[in-house]
Amino acid sequence: MSVLLTRDFPANTETLAAVRSAVHTAASAAGADADCAAEVVLAVNEACMNIIQHGYRFAPGKVFRIELKAADGVLEILLCDNGEAVSERQLKPRALDDVRPGGLGVHFIRALTDTMAYLPPDKTWQNRLQMIKRVS
């Protein structure tokens, strides 16, 4: 498996443009075409938004880590943070026929990736979200 990205980002909204740029570069290097790379970027951006908004509640001075690895056309994304522990309830997308602002992030992530799951915490990170997507 080749490591395409391992980087810590400040957990604030200004960072998201840099996150998208780095993820786009890595997804493209893994063989994703333009549409697929855009899907990866959107999924990761949504997950980072959740960390900033819900995990850290916009607290300053926090970080999250993004790791991207690829093998045989499959991209593995690991997003790590030390925000509030995520419960399974929070992974459930809401019904889309309920038209209201908010609550779309999990739906986007599930729709744009092949699998998403929280791995057990390790000695460094409380929350470790793994997303897998075949990109080529």
Add this chain to the structure above:
Amino acid sequence: MEISIREIAPFRIVSLSGDVDLHSSPQARQAILEAIKQKLPLLVELAAVRYMDSSGVASLVEGYQAARKQGTEFGLAAVATPAMNVLKLARLDRVFPIHASVEARLARDA
């Protein structure tokens, strides 16, 4: 993200360009809700949007609901592919009135 606002009576047109994300979407939301507060029919033009996330979508939904509640028009115009893809993902492409362009909507009343 850049916002430009113009008026072609009776409409206010709010044009968003660039990245509409968690960092910039509060300004989009504010511009949209300000127009609705003034009871102006509103078109949100998205021709130059390069990226939109769920917070951008939420701003549009909030505007749409506020406009509906008070009985004023709200529509999207010239929706660029990145924005349309996100709207389709949220199944909102069939909820918002979407016009090919601002001119197309204006021509309906001419």
